[in-house]
Amino acid sequence: MGVSQNRKMHFVERDSKLRDISRAFATLRKIIISLAPRSRVTHIGSTAIPGSITKGDVDLLVSVDASLMTEVDARLFRSFKRNKGSGRSSTFSSFVADHESFPIGVQLVARGSDDERDFLAVQGWLKRPAVVEKYNRLKRKFEGKSASAYRKAKNDFMRAILAASTKPT
Numbered sequence: 297m298g299v300s301q302n303r304k305m306h307f308v309e310r311d312s313k314l315r316d317i318s319r320a321f322a323t324l325r326k327i328i329i330s331l332a333p334r335s336r337v338t339h340i341g342s343t344a345i346p347g348s349i350t351k352g353d354v355d356l357l358v359s360v361d362a363s364l365m366t367e368v369d370a371r372l373f374r375s376f377k378r379n380k381g382s383g384r385s386s387t388f389s390s391f392v393a394d395h396e397s398f399p400i401g402v403q404l405v406a407r408g409s410d411d412e413r414d415f416l417a418v419q420g421w422l423k424r425p426a427v428v429e430k431y432n433r434l435k436r437k438f439e440g441k442s443a444s445a446y447r448k449a450k451n452d453f454m455r456a457i458l459a460a461s462t463k464p465t
Contacts, residue, residue: 303442303443304440304441304442304443305351305435305438305439305440305441305442305443305446306351306352306439306440307349307350307351307352307435307436307439308349308350308351308352309349310342310343310345310346310347310348310349310350311346311347313343313350313352316396316397316398317343317354317398320354320395320396320398320400321339321343321354321356323395324337324354324356324395324400324402325337325339325356327375328356328358328372328402331368331371331372331374331375332358332360332364332368332371332372334360334361334364335358335359335360335368336358336359336360336407337356337357337358337359338356338357338359338416338419339354339355339356339357340355340356340357340403340415340418340419341353341354341355341401341419342422342431343355344419345419345422345423345428347425347428347429347432348422348428348431348432349432349435349436351435352398352399353398353399353400353401354395354398354399354400354401355400355401355402355403356400356401356402356403357403357405357412357415357416357419358372358402358403358404358405359405359406359407359412360404360405360406360407361406361407362386362387362406362407362408362409365386365387365389365404365406368404369389369404372389372391372402372404373391375393376391376392376393376400376402377391377392377393378390378391378392379391379392379401385411386406387405387406387409387410387411387412388403388404388405388406388409388411389403389404390402390403390404391404403415414458417457417458417461418454418457418458418461420461421457421460421461422457427457430453431453434449434450434453437449
């Protein structure tokens with residue numbers, strides 16, 4: 297999800313907002329399914345991970361058949377703003393919105409694409425308690441600091457997770 301680069305980072309305990317997060321996800325899932333009935337909608341990011349701290353946004357991964365990407369992208373664009381801080385390709389598109397008290401990030405990916413694989417790999421790693429704690433430490437280090445510095449550190453952290461997920465076991 298896009299973060300204003302001038303903004304200072306503030307994080308909250310995910311579990312303290314669980315009821316509101318769950319409600320927001322359920323509402324948004326219904327909206328997305330109405331726009332893309334054959335999509336798979338997955339709650340991703342820190343708000344989906346028990347014990348995590350979060351900047352308070354709710355991220356959704358919307359997976360569709362590659363043949364539907366253009367159509368679903370156009371439908372989502374009618375309801376959400378493009379995330380100008382993210383790239384766009386034939387297998388990936390990103391949107392943002394404000395929903396009640398949560399910023400929303402919607403990541404549209406083609407099923408089976410490297411983009412989908414990467415999102416799901418990161419989410420799988422974030423379910424590991426040791427990885428969650430390491431990520432929480434990174435976030436605490438950036439409490440009250442610039443969003444651009446946090447974004448760089450977060451991207452480095454995610455790249456390390458993806459590199460680890462592609463190593464043979």
